[in-house]
Amino acid sequence: MDNITEPAGSNDTTGDTGTTGRRGKREHSKTSRAKGGKGLHRRKFLGGTVGLGLAAVGAAGTTFTLLSKGGDKASAASSTSTLTIPDLLEGTTSDSTTTFTLEAKTGTSEVVSGVSSTTMGYNQSYLGPTMKWTNGNTVLLNITNSLGEDTTVHFHGAHVPAKMDGGPQVAFADGETWSPTFEVKDEAKTLWYHPHALGTTAKQAVHGLAGMIIVEDSTDTSSALPSDYGVDDIPIILQCLASDSSGDIKYDLSGYLGSGLVYPVLCNGTNVDDTTLTFEATKTRNRFRILNASPSDIITVQRSDGGTMSQIASDQGYLAEPVDVTSVRLVAGARAEVVMDLSDDVTLQAVVTTGWVRGGSGTYDFLTVTASGTDTPDDLPSTLQTIDRYDTSDFTARTITLGQSGATMLINGSAGTSMSSMAMISTTVGSKEIWTIKNNTQLEHSFHLHDVPYQLISINGEDPTGVELGWYDTYEVVGGGSIEIAMEFTDFSDDTYMYMLHCHLLQHEDEGMMASLMVTDS
Template sequence: MTERSAPAHTALTRRGFLRGISALAVAGASLRFAAPARAATASGSLTVPPLLESTTDSSGTKVFKLSMESGTTEILSGVTSATCGFNQAFLGPVLKVNQGDTVQMDITNNLDDVSTVHWHGAHIPPSVDGGPQNTIDAGGTFSPSFEINQAACTLWFHPHALGTTAEQVASGLAGMLIVDDDTDGAAALPSTYGTDQFPLIVQSNPVSTAGALLFTTAGETASTTSFPLLVNGSNVGVDGTPTLTVDASRVRFHVLNASIADIITVTRSDGATFTQVATDAALLSKPLSVAGLQLVAGERAEICIDVTSGDSVTLQATVTAGGARGGSGTSAIVTLTSSATAAADELPSSLATFTALDVSSPDATRTIALSNRGNSMLINGVAGTTMAAMEAAGIMTTLGATEVWTITNATGLTHSFHLHDVPFQVLTVNGVAPTGGYAEWKDTILIAPQSTNVIAMQFTDYADNTFGYMLHCHNTVHEDEGMMTMLMVMTG
């Protein structure tokens, strides 16, 4: 992708977010990508997002500075697209934190549109969760502070304002947040960013022939729309397969499907297996040898690849439509080689402790019914397109409650179910207990057409009678079309 020179931010309109910044693109203004954070021991063409350094204040709080910026990026060959990012023109940096850290996120909205920043998968108070109640006005700054109150996992951050989530995520407002801890399981995994630990942010988003990033059902279905596959912001169809050469014998990839709708399945091109070490919500209890990894929009996983000198491993992504129309086909997303001469030590047989929730006598059982009327997407019969609608139809629970939810999908559409606040356990899918990573902690799962999924969760640590969390479809087009409602965890 072509880098461009740095500008002032763009004039936007509330509903014309990308159309507004395209005017600045015509004037030739843009932002330059920040320099990739590569250690001297890694090389190749894989774009590696910069690692954002924090400062530490007098109380010991780690302070990260993020600014929401607009710019231009060449996504299609020879075509300039109006884009946005955190601290750069497209996508954002990677943040790394540790369990127990207190962090402050100083977020400045340099767009001329209201936005939010949601910490997807983070277990934090609702007042700082970054949902539609936590909006940041154009030109404003929001500085949420919270404790990292969860073990090692891969989170991400993105806007979550009412009616503009798909628009802003499609434009490039997305970044990764990696949580580490001091357990033996985490210590056994590669953890030196840019040396043996790398993000793979994979996106299949609709783009017009003129380069406009699209974010509606009409945009998905237009005959002129294409779905380029991006890896860390680079179009693999234009720039070729990204390469990565390391001197480590084991590499850990944090894989995020940041598409607004499409489903990504990661495999090895030679058909061999790789090792999954984490779901989106936690390290697995033990490493799993898997032949493939399916990620619905918003879902993450961590995998390890072992490679020594003379070996070459290519990961590929198969894209299937998650919306009205989407991408398709299989493309290589990274080719990994190493100069290491000795094989890595075997991973431990145990990475983390997983304990199934006791659901013999849940505090509540609920049905979460997903349905639609045309392009109006509903939860329990209500389209959550306003705060009033979501509040009226919202779910109210209490601190400490264990609940079992039956999620029914009466539509012929695939949905990506995401719950804020706490992770959950999948009990059954169409009456069958899940296996592999789906049998442990999750925060985002695929809901197939005409399916029934039963999940369980316990609401711990945080309650607030004013601020709420969300549950919604993470196909962000469906979210903006109404498939979202509020979750209130009350003090009692």
């Protein structure tokens, strides 16, 4: 398989995703409706029935053809089911420290409807509970590994010491318990947790090791912002996976190129290919925290009626002000928060665009929200937080290149399949930097930075607008494109433990598109 590369067509960002004319640029604040088939569920790809797609020339010069994104659309949902709300994990507080207990374990679950799959989860068979952290508090997590193989737990988007970040340096074996502890320095935002060991991240995450983290602070006290978990503050974990008909979940290149595959879409662990989930909104205003926990596919969320939502947060917390949007486009690993004031029922749709070798593509209904609230909420605040845009004129500049050699993925020319082989970026506490992330392949990639949030300075040569002016930790870098990002390294230094920077298409990460970041004292 080493001579297989991926097609330029796999980074398709047109069609049902509501993008602008500039290549790959998201249109979060677009007011016209993103196109999509109302009431249709996602396309399934059956290995023997899909025609050959475009040929592509990879970075190493190899050429191949790939199955296209055609195929039969499934019919409208044949059933409904109530949305499952992940349990809220209760911590125990003693001496100003709140302790949470997690166990990474194996189990079985229905990923393909009617078929039992071998899965993984935290404290359960699939996915994990939601944790709530409070800014300024200290947390301790006792995490036991019962998987039968090494794992880590990375707190995606959290600003924590490198030794507590859950990167590959702190992998722990089956039967062991890892107990990171730290002060919560993050402001209000939606984070998530998932594995991050070398070479097994995709395998463990697609089998179900993922959960949401809600960070609260004093800004959440506004009565205008819903905050009652499971009542008007709703977690939405979306996944687009790959499986064969027997329920064997695929996670690497050889698995994705197998025959007879289907591409189930899940919401909070429930397959929604043939089922539209329902949620009864007992309050007029509802907040949805949306996480794309897919290994690679891009998911755009929109209303089936073309109506607007108010986006209030991106990856790294509140926007400066609410922004009316008709769609929210999330690359794998990204998050967003939206609120809707509902007087009528509304159905949310997901538009899936394959972001890797091959995968799902299509539009489907995944959640019908039944409006039953009779209260009148306060007006949304006109200002959510102050975001001072960086003046980067005196920032330290770096260029990070995303590349490939056959099926091996590279950052700055190195394949990060081991700690010793990774390219390493060195910086110091207090450093302010601007990085140009260049995608030197024709493949879809993204860029995730551990430790600190970043601002988008440019996207494919154009200035960010609307929600793109918020804070991020994961953002799309289209084939042949580039983004400029700016950040400031604060608080934490270490001369042994490193943070990671990588593509968050998990297969690409496992194939080497990962580098290390050492932050030391000035």
